[in-house]
Amino acid sequence: MARLTAEQKQHYDEQGYVFLQGLFDPAELQPLIAEVEAKVDQVAHDYHAAGRLTSLYEEHGFKHRLRKLVEDCDDVYQEIPGGQFCGPALFEILRHPKLVDIAESIVGPEVHCEGRHRLRPKLPNYGPADFRWHEDTRYGIQRITYSQQQYGLGAHDPGQGDTFISRIVPAPTMPEPGFWIPLVDVDEENGCLHLMPGGHRHTVPYTEQWRPSQFAPQLDGLDDVAFPMQVGDALLIHQHLPHVSPPNRSDHVRWSEDIRYQDARLPIKSQREPGFLAKSQERPDDIVTTWDEYRRIREAAAAYQQATREAAESFRKTTGMALF
Numbered sequence: 001m002a003r004l005t006a007e008q009k010q011h012y013d014e015q016g017y018v019f020l021q022g023l024f025d026p027a028e029l030q031p032l033i034a035e036v037e038a039k040v041d042q043v044a045h046d047y048h049a050a051g052r053l054t055s056l057y058e059e060h061g062f063k064h065r066l067r068k069l070v071e072d073c074d075d076v077y078q079e080i081p082g083g084q085f086c087g088p089a090l091f092e093i094l095r096h097p098k099l100v101d102i103a104e105s106i107v108g109p110e111v112h113c114e115g116r117h118r119l120r121p122k123l124p125n126y127g128p129a130d131f132r133w134h135e136d137t138r139y140g141i142q143r144i145t146y147s148q149q150q151y152g153l154g155a156h157d158p159g160q161g162d163t164f165i166s167r168i169v170p171a172p173t174m175p176e177p178g179f180w181i182p183l184v185d186v187d188e189e190n191g192c193l194h195l196m197p198g199g200h201r202h203t204v205p206y207t208e209q210w211r212p213s214q215f216a217p218q219l220d221g222l223d224d225v226a227f228p229m230q231v232g233d234a235l236l237i238h239q240h241l242p243h244v245s246p247p248n249r250s251d252h253v254r255w256s257e258d259i260r261y262q263d264a265r266l267p268i269k270s271q272r273e274p275g276f277l278a279k280s281q282e283r284p285d286d287i288v289t290t291w292d293e294y295r296r297i298r299e300a301a302a303a304y305q306q307a308t309r310e311a312a313e314s315f316r317k318t319t320g321m322a323l324f
């Protein structure tokens, strides 16, 4: 598959997204959908065996079964979303050349697939599945120091002095292109994504990025655009593009998967969810090509987290002090 065309790259830079209509043949996503269905089935059996469900709801298909299960036992929901879900079919999508080659257009030839991929079952009228306006990555902060001369008074301006000015400014973080991939057709009724095209170029003050009431005026004049999509389409989204996921008002689950990439030469975003090297010229032998390898990376990270938690707990018990 191709990298982004020059026009698509320009659109990404200027508008903060690219709508990739028909990127996948829907059949290519079928193994992933089957993997999600198998996960839901396994959770249903576990909860049913534990006496926490009155039925397995097996007669309900992909779009309805999880809703029925959660209506019966709310705790079922927490078993499904997020990065905890992963298997061989998702791995094949994470490393799919169609995604990795497009990511390469933005992050360069060393492509790391972040471990923070997320399965999103957006249940009808279910608050925990909704997202207010946000950007996917906060800005960092950077101290800049400049003299009045640099600030524009000009070297020969008689008014220029030696005064140095020091400011803390928000600094865009490294490129982290994300893909939002629906697993059912999405529209405004079942909670399709809304973007604010161009919003990634408006720096929201560092402290206000998660406070929409203060966020909105910063983006005055930009439009909120809904993106109905069909299975097979994908949205490529800049990490600073504001987006929102309004409530699902339909009677079925809106399923989607989101995936992010970064330059593998830069510090890896999340040590807790380490991801894997998806493409590389510098380290071709380290590219992860099998689910078994990625599964072992995930298991090692989980074991490390567990050991860290146990060490902290043991320290707390012995000393009465909390490590974190």
Ligand SMILES: O=C(O)CCC(=O)C(=O)O
Binding pocket: 118, 120, 122, 129, 131, 136, 243, 244, 245, 256, 258
């Ligand atoms: O899938 C959704 O409903 C929202 C996802 C989202 O906002 C995100 O991944 O940052």
